[in-house]
Amino acid sequence: MLAGLTVAVIALPFALAVGIGSLPQQAASASMLAPPVLGAMAAIVGGLLLAVLGGSRVQVGGPSAVSIAILYTIARDHGYQGLVVATVMAGCILVIMGVSRLGVMVKYIPYPVTAGFTAGSAVLIATAQGKDMLGLAIADNPAHWVGKVQALAAHISTAHGPTLGVGLGTLVLVLVLRRFAPRLPAMLLGIACATLASWLLARAGSPVPTIASQFGSVRLGVQPLSPSSLSLALVRDLVPAATTIAILVAIEGLLTDVVADGMTGGKHRSDQELVSFGIANIACGALGLLPVAGGLSRTVANVKAGARTPFAAMWHALCMLLIVVLAGSIAGLVPLAALAAVLVVVSLGMMDFGAFRQLLRTPRADVAVLLTTFGLTVVFGLVYGVGIGMVLASMLFMQRMSEVAGVRSITHELRTPGSDALPTRSSSPDNKDPLEVDVELAGFRKSASSSPALRVPPGVEVFELRGPFFFAVADKLEDTLAQMQRPPKVFILRMRGVPHIDATGLRALERFHAHCTRLGTTLLLGGVHAQPLHEFVRVGLDARLGEANIFENLSDALARAQTLVEPDAS
Secondary structure, X not given: OHHHHHHHHHHHHHHHHHHHHHOOHHHXXXXXXXXXXXXXXXXXXXXXXXHHHOOOOOOOXXXXXXXXXXXXXXXXXXXXXXXXXXXXXXXXXXXXXXHOOOHHHHOOOOHHHHHHHHHHHHHHHHHHOHHHHHOOOOOOOOOOHHHHHHHHHHOHHHOOHHHHHHHHHHHHHHHHHHHHOOOOOHHHHHHHHHHHHHHHHHHXXXXXXXXXXXXXXXXXXXXXXXXHHOOHHHHHHHHHHHHHHHHHHHHHHHHHHHHHHHHHXXXXXXXXXXXXXXXXXXXXXXXXXXXXXXXXXXXXXXXXXXXXXOXXXXXXXXXXXXXXXXXXXXXXXXXXXXXXXXXXXXXXXXXOHHHHXXXXXXXXXXXXXXXXXXXXXXXXXXXXXXXXXXXXXXXHHHHHHHHXXXXXXXXXXXXXXXXXXXXXXXXXOOOOOHHHHHHHOOOOOOOOOOOOOXXXXXXXXXXXXXOOEOOXXXXXXXXXXXXXXXXXXXXXXXXXXXXXXXXXXXXXXHHHHHHHHHOOOEEEEEOOOHHHHHHHHHHXXXXXXXXXXXXXXXXXXXXXXXXXXXXXXX
């Protein structure tokens, strides 16, 4: 109960700030609920559902700062109703991801991509707070980052001194408390001092904008999604944005779970966590609230306060409910500049300058992915940043895998005594399968005295295929035979280093077999693993290659080759 109360006190000001930062003025005016109420209610409803249904015992959910940029863009382009529809769609996507057991797949998103869009989101969040922090008289705050910077520069002369003082004072106080008194609730104390300062300034005749003056009092309420707002065209337009929300929620939540596991020694269930995120967001969207995700700061505070069961997160949601009911009018006195300062502090934490500088010293290709994702996120938004960043990272992965995989001739190595040749089948232990011995002994140097070299008859060429045989390396096999001056009578392709083959690899192998047949060369395969062999059977390639030409190890393939080039030897 103490942990839940502690997190509630920390999370409520943050939820109010996220609510204000997520909606542009035109979308906020279309909602029956004020933006801070949307944030607070999302923290209560979503936080309670995530605590009851989640796959982590200590995760604390609520509105997410990472999502502010994409939520603002959706609300600007499609209005308030479009935002809640996208929230429901994102929830459905998360449920599908969880039921499909894709929880592990989310962790495969490269770190340069996550670091790039997180840092880009931090820049967007911090820039968006300039209007409220400085008290600028900007009637219509642009949505894009470039427009925001231009508007801030054009209206800097309208800065309001008292508002600027409250905002900067809150920012400095929170940063100092975090640095020198980390056990104290820095954000809550900063908000409390800013509220007191705002009250004193109002008494002195220099009022600053507050939640109540801008949006009204903070109170309970929901605004159920209207079925009349749904249309096929709207759903189609929102698919990219909803997918981005789902990915952001999944990444932030599951990464937070990993951190929490390290602190508690527990183990979360990622697929159940995704389903709970989905249900919570469907409920929040249906009630007209903001989307929710896991929160690292909330969860870490929960664990440090002693939480070890989901009851703490449940109690956190109920405590926020009580605070809104009993002290909603007091919350309305909070100055907007103080909430803007809270989000600036959050954005500074999201940037993680040390990790960003370290990434800049990684390989150039990773730096390119990082900077591209960061730049596109800042200039064009999260949808472009995440999407293009993932495409670049995937292409980089394929290029690196194609460098690892390849085809090389090992005929000379096998014919040379004392080389890295594998022992013949006769030297394999009786209790082991020849293929197991073939794999087990790979990489161990065998001298001529301990194991005789494999005999490669004249007219036989042995090549080794290593690495996954996928579309990025298929052309290497096709070029191998064409580069040989004289086609051999028998071509042995050793596949002990091929753990996986895809459709393009199967097609390339079939074309390579047809090419060998036209040249009068017999193709033999040695050391074929289970997955490639299973795919051979599924597509009928084993029959076309000939089952008599596919072997468990290289020794048997060479024995078969000897009978083909020396018919009388049998």
